Amino acid sequence: xxxxxxxxxxxxxxxxxxxxxxxxxxxxxxxxxxxxxxxxxxxxxxxxxxxxxxxxxxxxxxxxxxxxxxxxxxxxxxxxxxxxxxxxxxxxxxxxxxxxxxxxxxxxxxxxxxxxxxxxxxxxxxxxxxxxxxxxxxxxxxxxxxxxxxxxxxxxxxxxxxxxxxxxxxxxxxxxxxxxxxxxxxxxxxxxxxxxxxxxxxxxxxxxxxxxxxxxxxxxxxxxxxxxxxxxxxxxxxxxxxxxxxxxxxxxxxxxxxxxxxxxxxxxxxxxxxxxxxxxxxxxxxxxxxxxxxxxxxxxxxxxxxxxxxxxxxxxxxxxxxxxxxxxxxxxxxxxxxxxxxxxxxxxxxxxxxxxxxxxxxxxxxxxxxxxxxxxxxxxxxxxxxxxxxxxxxxxxxxxxxxxxxxxxxxxxxxxxxxxxxxxxxxxxxxxxxxxxxxxxxxxxxxxxxxxxxxxxxxxxxxxxxxxxxxxxxxxxxxxxxxxxxx
Numbered sequence: 001x002x003x004x005x006x007x008x009x010x011x012x013x014x015x016x017x018x019x020x021x022x023x024x025x026x027x028x029x030x031x032x033x034x035x036x037x038x039x040x041x042x043x044x045x046x047x048x049x050x051x052x053x054x055x056x057x058x059x060x061x062x063x064x065x066x067x068x069x070x071x072x073x074x075x076x077x078x079x080x081x082x083x084x085x086x087x088x089x090x091x092x093x094x095x096x097x098x099x100x101x102x103x104x105x106x107x108x109x110x111x112x113x114x115x116x117x118x119x120x121x122x123x124x125x126x127x128x129x130x131x132x133x134x135x136x137x138x139x140x141x142x143x144x145x146x147x148x149x150x151x152x153x154x155x156x157x158x159x160x161x162x163x164x165x166x167x168x169x170x171x172x173x174x175x176x177x178x179x180x181x182x183x184x185x186x187x188x189x190x191x192x193x194x195x196x197x198x199x200x201x202x203x204x205x206x207x208x209x210x211x212x213x214x215x216x217x218x219x220x221x222x223x224x225x226x227x228x229x230x231x232x233x234x235x236x237x238x239x240x241x242x243x244x245x246x247x248x249x250x251x252x253x254x255x256x257x258x259x260x261x262x263x264x265x266x267x268x269x270x271x272x273x274x275x276x277x278x279x280x281x282x283x284x285x286x287x288x289x290x291x292x293x294x295x296x297x298x299x300x301x302x303x304x305x306x307x308x309x310x311x312x313x314x315x316x317x318x319x320x321x322x323x324x325x326x327x328x329x330x331x332x333x334x335x336x337x338x339x340x341x342x343x344x345x346x347x348x349x350x351x352x353x354x355x356x357x358x359x360x361x362x363x364x365x366x367x368x369x370x371x372x373x374x375x376x377x378x379x380x381x382x383x384x385x386x387x388x389x390x391x392x393x394x395x396x397x398x399x400x401x402x403x404x405x406x407x408x409x410x411x412x413x414x415x416x417x418x419x420x421x422x423x424x425x426x427x428x429x430x431x432x433x434x435x436x437x438x439x440x441x442x443x444x445x446x447x448x449x450x451x452x453x454x455x456x457x458x459x460x461x462x463x464x465x466x467x468x469x470x471x472x473x474x475x476x477x478x479x480x481x482x483x484x485x486x487x
Contacts, residue, residue, distance in 0.1 A: 004095045004129045010188050011125040015199045019211050021192050026214040033438055034208060040298055044114040045098060048147050051162055052099055055082030061096045065089055090136040097130055106140035114298065116151035116308055119169065128176035144171045149307045155300040202230040226412035227260045256403045263406045275404040277486045282395060286356035289318040291471040292369055293440040302339035304376045312369050313340040313444055316468035317351055318476055331465055341373050361416040361475055363396035397478050420474045423481040427474060434467040
């Protein structure tokens with residue numbers, strides 16, 4: 001039996017489906033981030049059902065398809081206004097429709113996704129196979145909709161307006177024709193009966209896949225995928241070139257790529273000392289090394305915010321007021337249930353003066369959050385203006401490491417988690433209870449929604465503060481390393 005999720009696996013990557021059906025033991029269970037995404041989808045599905053009152057749920061459709069199909073038919077005969085997880089089986093293909101909505105003359109298919117406004121191509125495949133099976137089951141389908149989240153919705157009251165929170169996008173014009181679906185089904189049968197297919201490796205498409213570890217097991221750590229875009233990397237691999245250092249010198253179409261090849265070949269850094277010195281010369285004291293940690297509620301928790309908006313709940317700040325001067329450290333971490341942005345703004349005004357350079361790694365993130373607080377929050381105009389002035393004072397420690405300072409241990413990345421151990425190997429995040437931004441988000445959720453004992457809360461807060469402090473001190477050490485490189 002084929003399910004709609006298996007059909008979409010095939011449309012995304014035929015090998016993924018083959019492994020799922022024929023070699024499932026090589027697939028890895030979802031990690032914490034993936035499981036959290038799955039849980040979020042389930043919760044959004046329940047919220048979506050509430051927008052179709054009077055509906056009835058069909059249970060255990062995949063465990064007992066025949067019973068679920070029979071229950072769906074019985075509910076349709078009764079004319080219930082909506083059926084949740086309606087089950088249909090045709091030609092050994094089982095689909096469970098998130099919401100089947102009754103209309104005066106037929107039914108609408110509503111597929112619910114917890115994603116934002118952007119509609120992924122795979123969503124059309126998902127709804128197309130549902131429409132195919134439901135129609136072939138003799139049901140008059142009037143329209144097919146995607147119900148997803150309006151990330152432009154700005155909640156300016158204490159209560160969420162669900163009619164504005166959800167988007168209902170008509171998908172009819174983009175549905176796959178039945179002839180193509182039937183050809184896909186034949187192709188799937190041949191695929192599953194045949195030998196294991198080759199994987200089409202792609203850094204973006206493969207990221208997060210349960211088959212990633214298996215499909216990439218023979219790809220070396222210094223592979224061409226570390227530096228080149230996926231299509232170019234596949235082209236090199238087709239020529240037998242797996243590692244960056246094996247790419248012919250000066251054969252790339254950009255100076256940056258040629259520099260990376262040389263770095264891998266010699267295992268020596270490439271440093272454009274003139275460019276690095278120019279970056280350093282733009283720093284104006286006092287220096288404010290700054291880093292936010294954010295939460296990202298799907299359903300807004302506070303007024304003046306949007307679904308999935310990154311809301312700062314913590315920052316760390318290292319300040320150096322003159323060259324070779326001592327460092328001062330300041331920090332902010334939310335408490336209670338109130339909107340943490342207000343406390344964050346006031347702490348920023350307390351610790352950050354009107355002059356000097358603010359420094360962040362991938363500074364667009366910090367600038368974006370500050371700009372949002374200036375535009376979204378009902379602050380006095382002078383405070384809004386002051387926040388926007390802060391945005392104009394940022395410099396980004398990531399900038400030199402994009403093309404002016406390349407190190408073989410950075411593995412083609414300018415991320416601070418790759419740059420720091422390359423230049424400052426004594427600093428590490430390994431073993432820290434909170435060791436990355438995802439951990440920090442989870443810690444926020446635990447503190448905000450959880451039921452920790454007082455000692456457990458105190459320890460988790462210490463762990464959050466230690467992590468964020470490490471991020472800003474890491475930037476201090478990176479700037480020191482940049483200075484050393486031009487001495």
